[in-house]
Amino acid sequence: MRKKLKLLLAVVAVLMAATLSGCSGNTKSNSEKVAGESDQKPITLKLSHQWPQATANEGDFRSSLAVKFGEEVEKRTNGQVKIQQYPANSLVKAAEQYESMLKGASDMSVYPLDYAGGKVPQFGITLMPALVKNHEQAIAWEKSEIGEEIEELAEKNGLKILIWVWNAGGIGTKGDPIKAPEDVKKGTQMRAAGKMVEEMLASAGAGITSMPSSEIYSGFQTNLLDAAVTSNSSFASYKLFEQVDSFTTSLENTFWFMFEPLVISMSSWEKLSPDQQQVFEEVAAELQPWAYEASIKDDENVAKEFEENGVTVVDMSDEDYQKWVQLSEPIWDKFASEVEGGKELLDLAKKVNQNN
Numbered sequence: 001m002r003k004k005l006k007l008l009l010a011v012v013a014v015l016m017a018a019t020l021s022g023c024s025g026n027t028k029s030n031s032e033k034v035a036g037e038s039d040q041k042p043i044t045l046k047l048s049h050q051w052p053q054a055t056a057n058e059g060d061f062r063s064s065l066a067v068k069f070g071e072e073v074e075k076r077t078n079g080q081v082k083i084q085q086y087p088a089n090s091l092v093k094a095a096e097q098y099e100s101m102l103k104g105a106s107d108m109s110v111y112p113l114d115y116a117g118g119k120v121p122q123f124g125i126t127l128m129p130a131l132v133k134n135h136e137q138a139i140a141w142e143k144s145e146i147g148e149e150i151e152e153l154a155e156k157n158g159l160k161i162l163i164w165v166w167n168a169g170g171i172g173t174k175g176d177p178i179k180a181p182e183d184v185k186k187g188t189q190m191r192a193a194g195k196m197v198e199e200m201l202a203s204a205g206a207g208i209t210s211m212p213s214s215e216i217y218s219g220f221q222t223n224l225l226d227a228a229v230t231s232n233s234s235f236a237s238y239k240l241f242e243q244v245d246s247f248t249t250s251l252e253n254t255f256w257f258m259f260e261p262l263v264i265s266m267s268s269w270e271k272l273s274p275d276q277q278q279v280f281e282e283v284a285a286e287l288q289p290w291a292y293e294a295s296i297k298d299d300e301n302v303a304k305e306f307e308e309n310g311v312t313v314v315d316m317s318d319e320d321y322q323k324w325v326q327l328s329e330p331i332w333d334k335f336a337s338e339v340e341g342g343k344e345l346l347d348l349a350k351k352v353n354q355n356n
Contacts, residue, residue, distance in 0.1 A: 042079065042082070044084055045107040045108055046084050046091060046105075047066050047070060047109065049109050051066075053085075053088055056068045060233050061233060061295065061297075062233060065262060066087070068287060068290070069262060069283055070084075070085060072287075073279060073280060077276060088214075092105065092106055094115065095115060102158045102265065107268040108265070108268070110261070110262050111261065112126075112259065113259055114258065117195065120153070121338075121339045122340070122341055122345060123153070124195070128349070129194070130255040131353070132353065135299075141259075141352055146349050147164075158267070159265060162261070162264060163284045163288055164291065164292075166259055166295055167232065167258050167260050167295055168295065169230055169231045169258065170247055171228070172228050173226065173227040173248075174220065177312060178248055179316050179317070181204040181205075185205070187205070188226045191209050191229065192228070192230075193258065194258070196335065198210070201229070211224075216240060217240060220240070220243035221243060231260075232250060232298045236305060241309040248314055253317070253318060254321075262291075
């Protein structure tokens with residue numbers, strides 16, 4: 001699997017180079033056209049997210065992606081469109097990002113769609129336990145029928161997806177590592193983002209403690225948590241290697257993949273001129289390969305960082321992963337039967353995964 005990851009990284013790098021070279025020829029004329037529209041008033045958009053503050057080249061890659069996008073849009077529109085960054089819940093709390101965009105209090109976010117699952121249950125397909133096991137499967141969603149359905153669903157519910165972002169997750173524990181369901185000791189207090197992931201872990205015998213990723217460190221510190229599932233990016237950004245003894249990587253397999261795209265509200269999107277929208281789409285297309293590559297590198301970097309800090313680092317085998325699949329299948333069936341259009345979404349997701 002690690003060789004496969006390196007091959008996937010190479011493919012993404014080639015795509016990135018091709019995208020950059022293919023778009024560079026049109027960039028200047030489009031920017032000049034936008035800048036030349038004297039009747040177009042300057043626009044400032046608010047981009048709010050929960051991830052720690054970063055620069056374009058250093059820090060949590062989701063936050064870096066937001067900065068890269070904002071800088072490039074401002075440059076290509078000659079300052080006509082500015083994107084003001086509000087990282088680390090500094091404008092809106094994580095759980096309130098969706099409503100904030102719909103109400104116009106903010107315009108953009110790097111946002112996990114599942115967070116809005118209470119209002120749009122279909123978004124739950126983007127954080128379904130053990131449905132996506134590796135980056136190869138995750139990346140394949142974008143250009144498939146399931147990808148089209150998700151984009152249409154998002155737009156119907158007020159959000160336009162600009163850049164696809166998938167983040168794999170690991171398992172950090174105090175004590176022995178958790179690789180398979182039988183490793184979950186009865187009463188183990190666990191944190192995991194996603195209602196259906198929590199349901200799966202509860203089926204394995206865990207007690208569930210819900211909290212934002214930014215509170216996991218203190219959760220371990222105060223013994224509220226025995227284990228936590230979160231993205232690799234959050235494991236690194238919040239220095240959780242200081243609190244755990246073991247870490248199960250996503251280098252081989254994982255039951256936790258979360259879709260966290262860069263989005264803009266449809267109302268804010270429609271306020272942009274056609275030329276400005278074109279700039280947004282061009283910048284998004286150029287940054288898309290980088291977003292995939294950065295997420296893959298995160299998995300490798302976090303595993304290395306935890307190992308270097310004395311944490312026991314293990315992988316989840318194919319056999320272990322299949323046990324999580326068996327535990328998750330009743331949850332998939334429940335989603336298919338209870339959510340409108342859920343069966344169709346699940347079938348389309350399975351179709352992609354069978355081919356990757």
